[in-house]
Amino acid sequence: MSTLAIAAPAGRRLGISAIVLIILALFVLLVLAGIAFGSTWLPLEKVARVILGGGEKTEKLVVWQLRMPRVAAAGIAGAAIAFSGYLLQRITRNELASPGVLGVVDGAALGVVLFLAIFSNESNALTVPVAWQPLAAAIGALTAISLVFILSGRQSSSAIRLLLFGIAIAAVAKALTTVFMLVGPIYQAAQAARWLAGAVNAISWSEIQIMALCLVPTVIVAAWLAKDLPPADLDDVSSRSIGLNLPVYRIAVFFVAAVLTSIAVAFVGGVGFLGLIAPHLARLLVGRARFAGIVASCLLGAMMLIGADLLVRVAFTPLEVPAGTVTAIVGAPYFLFLLMRKDKTNG
Amino acid sequence: MADVPSRIEVRDLTLMYGHETVLDALSLPIPRGKVTVLAGPNGCGKSTLLRAIRRLHTGQKGQIFLDAVDIASLGAKELARQIGLLAQNPSAPPDMTVEELVRLGRYPHQAMLQPWSEKDGVAVNRAMAGTGVTGLKTRRIGSLSGGQLQRAWIAMVLAQETDVICLDEPVNHLDMAHQLDCLDLVSQLNREDGRTIVLVLHDLNLAARYADQLVFVHEGRVRALGQPEELMKPELLAEVFEVDAAIMTDPVHGRPICIPRGRARAAVQERA
Amino acid sequence: MASTLVMSEAQGWRFGRPQIYAGLVVLLALSMLMSLTLGYKIYSLDQVWMALFAHDGSETAVVIAGLRLPRALIAPLAGAALGMAGVMVQTLSRNRIASPDTLGLNAGASLAVVVASILLGVQSLAGLSLAAAFGAFVTAIVVFGVAASAGGLSPLKIVLVGVTFASLSHAFVEVLLTSNEAQLQQLLFWLSGAFVDRPIALFYNGLPVVVVGTVIGLSLSRALDALQADDSTAAGLGVPLAAVRGLAFVAVALLTGAAVSMAGPVAFVGLVVPHAARRLVGLRHIHQLPAAALFGAVYTTLADVAARFVIYPVEAPVGAITAVVGAIVLLVLLMRRAA
Numbered sequence: 001m002s003t004l005a006i007a008a009p010a011g012r013r014l015g016i017s018a019i020v021l022i023i024l025a026l027f028v029l030l031v032l033a034g035i036a037f038g039s040t041w042l043p044l045e046k047v048a049r050v051i052l053g054g055g056e057k058t059e060k061l062v063v064w065q066l067r068m069p070r071v072a073a074a075g076i077a078g079a080a081i082a083f084s085g086y087l088l089q090r091i092t093r094n095e096l097a098s099p100g101v102l103g104v105v106d107g108a109a110l111g112v113v114l115f116l117a118i119f120s121n122e123s124n125a126l127t128v129p130v131a132w133q134p135l136a137a138a139i140g141a142l143t144a145i146s147l148v149f150i151l152s153g154r155q156s157s158s159a160i161r162l163l164l165f166g167i168a169i170a171a172v173a174k175a176l177t178t179v180f181m182l183v184g185p186i187y188q189a190a191q192a193a194r195w196l197a198g199a200v201n202a203i204s205w206s207e208i209q210i211m212a213l214c215l216v217p218t219v220i221v222a223a224w225l226a227k228d229l230p231p232a233d234l235d236d237v238s239s240r241s242i243g244l245n246l247p248v249y250r251i252a253v254f255f256v257a258a259v260l261t262s263i264a265v266a267f268v269g270g271v272g273f274l275g276l277i278a279p280h281l282a283r284l285l286v287g288r289a290r291f292a293g294i295v296a297s298c299l300l301g302a303m304m305l306i307g308a309d310l311l312v313r314v315a316f317t318p319l320e321v322p323a324g325t326v327t328a329i330v331g332a333p334y335f336l337f338l339l340m341r342k343d344k345t346n347g
Numbered sequence: 348m349a350d351v352p353s354r355i356e357v358r359d360l361t362l363m364y365g366h367e368t369v370l371d372a373l374s375l376p377i378p379r380g381k382v383t384v385l386a387g388p389n390g391c392g393k394s395t396l397l398r399a400i401r402r403l404h405t406g407q408k409g410q411i412f413l414d415a416v417d418i419a420s421l422g423a424k425e426l427a428r429q430i431g432l433l434a435q436n437p438s439a440p441p442d443m444t445v446e447e448l449v450r451l452g453r454y455p456h457q458a459m460l461q462p463w464s465e466k467d468g469v470a471v472n473r474a475m476a477g478t479g480v481t482g483l484k485t486r487r488i489g490s491l492s493g494g495q496l497q498r499a500w501i502a503m504v505l506a507q508e509t510d511v512i513c514l515d516e517p518v519n520h521l522d523m524a525h526q527l528d529c530l531d532l533v534s535q536l537n538r539e540d541g542r543t544i545v546l547v548l549h550d551l552n553l554a555a556r557y558a559d560q561l562v563f564v565h566e567g568r569v570r571a572l573g574q575p576e577e578l579m580k581p582e583l584l585a586e587v588f589e590v591d592a593a594i595m596t597d598p599v600h601g602r603p604i605c606i607p608r609g610r611a612r613a614a615v616q617e618r619a
Numbered sequence: 620m621a622s623t624l625v626m627s628e629a630q631g632w633r634f635g636r637p638q639i640y641a642g643l644v645v646l647l648a649l650s651m652l653m654s655l656t657l658g659y660k661i662y663s664l665d666q667v668w669m670a671l672f673a674h675d676g677s678e679t680a681v682v683i684a685g686l687r688l689p690r691a692l693i694a695p696l697a698g699a700a701l702g703m704a705g706v707m708v709q710t711l712s713r714n715r716i717a718s719p720d721t722l723g724l725n726a727g728a729s730l731a732v733v734v735a736s737i738l739l740g741v742q743s744l745a746g747l748s749l750a751a752a753f754g755a756f757v758t759a760i761v762v763f764g765v766a767a768s769a770g771g772l773s774p775l776k777i778v779l780v781g782v783t784f785a786s787l788s789h790a791f792v793e794v795l796l797t798s799n800e801a802q803l804q805q806l807l808f809w810l811s812g813a814f815v816d817r818p819i820a821l822f823y824n825g826l827p828v829v830v831v832g833t834v835i836g837l838s839l840s841r842a843l844d845a846l847q848a849d850d851s852t853a854a855g856l857g858v859p860l861a862a863v864r865g866l867a868f869v870a871v872a873l874l875t876g877a878a879v880s881m882a883g884p885v886a887f888v889g890l891v892v893p894h895a896a897r898r899l900v901g902l903r904h905i906h907q908l909p910a911a912a913l914f915g916a917v918y919t920t921l922a923d924v925a926a927r928f929v930i931y932p933v934e935a936p937v938g939a940i941t942a943v944v945g946a947i948v949l950l951v952l953l954m955r956r957a958a
Contacts (some may be wrong), residue, residue, distance in 0.1 A: 163779070179943060301786065316798065325790040336765055401855055434849055434851035434855065437848060446901075
C-alpha cells in the first residue's frame, strides 16, 4: 500500500477510494439488472427476495438456473481477462498491449478447438470431462505467448516487437483454428464457431465452479506478483540495480497473465477487446494507483461482459448473438481512438 | 551580391502550423551558380524554408520566383526538373539496389507512356559516376555504409539533372571524413557545372567553409545574409545562436571559423 | 562484409527477366492443366480436350466444363488480382507485412457483400461484386486515414488498425448473419475463401474489373517506384502524392473486390506473393506487378489443386491452405526484420 500513497497524495487517494466505491455500486446494480432483465422482466424486489433465499418456484428457477449462471460466468471471466490485460499493459509499458493483441486469446481458442476436435465422439459429446477444457486452453495460450517471446528474441523487452509478433502468432493460431474447424466434422464446427465468438449463454454452474477453482490459485499468484509492478516500470538495467530481475519477472507476469486469460477464454470463448479497454478505462478513472487500478480493472471488465451479455439478451432475443460481437463492436473503435492519439504511443 | 541575378527569389513567404508561425513573411534571394547555406538554431524554420522553396508545404503563403517565374504556375514534374531536393532523412526499402534508387531520379523526365530512353540511362550513369557509386550499383542500399548511402542518395538527386539542388542537412550522421567527402562533392557540382546549391547545415564552421552566401534564419525570418566573413561576427552569433564565440580565420582555407566559449551571456542571464 | 558479398553473389546468378516471365507463364499453363485434370477423379488430357473443344454432352465433359473449368479460370485470376493488390498495398504503406488481409480490406469487402445482400436486398452477382469492391475501397481509405492520423504510417500502427478493422467487420458480419440465418447459406459462399462450386459467370464479371485495376496499376508504376522512397523525396521528384495514392487505392480496391467477389477472402495471398515477385524481378513496379500477377496466379492455382488432396477424398478449403502458408511467411518476415 505504500506505493499507493506515493502515487497519489492524500486528497487524491480519498478521491480514488470514492471512485472505486462508485464503480462497485454500479457493478452491483448491473448484476441485479443482469438478473432482472431477460425474456420476462423480474422486479428488483423479487430478485432480492430470491437471492436472499425466498421467492416462488418459477422465480427461483429463472434466477438461479437461467440468469445467475450467465451473469456469474460473464462477471468472473470479464474480471479475469481485465486483470490479465492490466498486467500486460503494465509490464510492457504500452497501453496497446492486451491478451488479444499478444496472441493469448487466439492461442487459447486454438487449444480449445483442438481439444473439441480430438475428444468429441460421433454423438457430439465429449469423451473426457469438460474440466480438461481450461487445461487445453492454457496450453494453447502458453504456447502462443512462449512463441511470441522466443521469436522476438533478445529484444523481448521492446513492446513494439512483442506486439508485432503477437499479431503474427494470433494470425497463425487463427489460421490453424479455421483449418481445424473446417476439417473437423460439422457438428463440432458449429459448436466451436459459436463458442469462438464469445458467448456465455449455455454455461452451467458446474462449469462456473471449475472456472472459479482454476482462477483462485492463479489470481493469488498474480496478486503476489503485482506487488513488484512499480519497480518494473523502469528499464532493465535500472530495475536490476534496485534489486528486481526484470527479464525473469517479466516472463513470470506474462505467463500468469496468459493463464488468467486462457481460463476465462476456455469457458466463455474469445471475447475481444475486453482486456484492452477495461484496464485502460480503469487508468483513466483512478490513475496509476496499483491496487485501485487492479480492482477497478476487474470490476469494469466484469461489468463490460455482463453488460454485453445483457444487451444481446434484451436486444436480440430470441436470436443468440454472441456477447463477444458486442465487445468487439464497442471495443474496436475505442482501440482505434487510442491508436489515433499521437503522443501517448510511439509505434 | 547585387551583380549576380537571383536564380530563386523568395518573397513574403509565410507558413503556419496550426497557430504557430514557422515562417514569417520571409524574403530571400538565392543567387545563380552559388552555394547558399541556410543556418540557424534548432526550430528556426530553416528546413521548413528549404522544403517551402520546393513548394512541399500545403498552405504556404507568398511567392517563390524561379527565374522570375512564379513556381506556383509550374506543374509538379516541371518543378522537379528545375529543383532537386535531398530530404533530411530520406528512406527507401533496404532491398532496393543502388541503381534502382538512382533511376528514381529520372521520374520527372518521363511521360506516362514514354519508355526508358538512352538519355535517362546516360543521366543515371553520369550521376553514379559523379558520386563514385558506379561500383556499388547492384548492391542493396541496406548493405551500404552511411557514407556510401548518402552518395547514392545524392546520385539520385543528380540523376534528376536539375539546375538547382537543395540538400537538407546532408552530412548528419556522417563522420568527419565523410562529411567533407559529401560537401566537397556538392561544391564540385557547383564549381564545375555551375549549379545553384542550397544547403541546410547545422555546423557553422562547415557552413562558413562551403558557403558563397550564408543565411542566418531566426524565428522564421532571415536575420542576416551575406558572405561568411560578413556574418561570422560575435554579436550576431550571440543573438542568433545564443553562443559566446570567438571568431578566427581558418589558416588553411582562409574562411572564418568560430570557437564557442559558452552560451551567450544575455541568454544565460535570461535563463537565470 | 561477408553478408554483403553473399548478397551481390546472389544477384549474380539471377535469371534474366525474359526467362523469368517465360518460366512463370509455363508454370501457370501447367498448373491450370493440373487444375483441369487432377482431383477426386483424374481425367486424361484427351478427356479435357474433348470437354473444352468438342463438348459431347457426356457426364465427363459436363463435369470438366462445368466444375473444373470455372475453378481453373477463377483461381488464377483471383490470385493475380490479390498479388498485384498486395504489391500496391505494400508500396503505399511502405510496409512489407501489409496485405489486403492485414489491412482488413478482405474483411471490409466481405462485410459490404453481407450488408448489400441482407440490408439492401442486392441479389445479382454483378451487384455483389460491386459491393465487394466498394467495401474494399472504403476500408482502404479509412484504414490509411486512421493510421495516418495516428501519427505516421509505421508498420505496427497500420497493421494494428487493419487487424482491428477486420475484427470489427467480422463482428458486424456475425450479428447480421445471426439475425438473418436464411441468407447464411448463400452468403457463406462469399465469406470463406474457396474456388470450388463457383459459377463461371463470376469469372466474366471479375475479368474486366481486374483488367481495369491492372491498367491503373501499370500506368502508375513509375510513380509507385518513387513512392517507395519517403514522401519528401517522392514529392521532390514531382510525384503528385495525393493523386497517385487515390488512384492506387482505386486500383487496390478493384483488384481486391474482384478477387473477393470471385472467391471470397482467400487469406494472405496478397502478403506472400509480392515478396516472391520482388525476389524474382526487383523493385520496379513495371516488373513487380506483372511478376506478382503471374506468380499469384500460379500460387493460388496450385494451392487449389493441393486442397483437393490434403485430406483426400474430402476437399480442404483453399483459404485454409493459403492461410497457413501465409502465416508462416509472415513469421519468417518478422524474424528476418529482427536480424
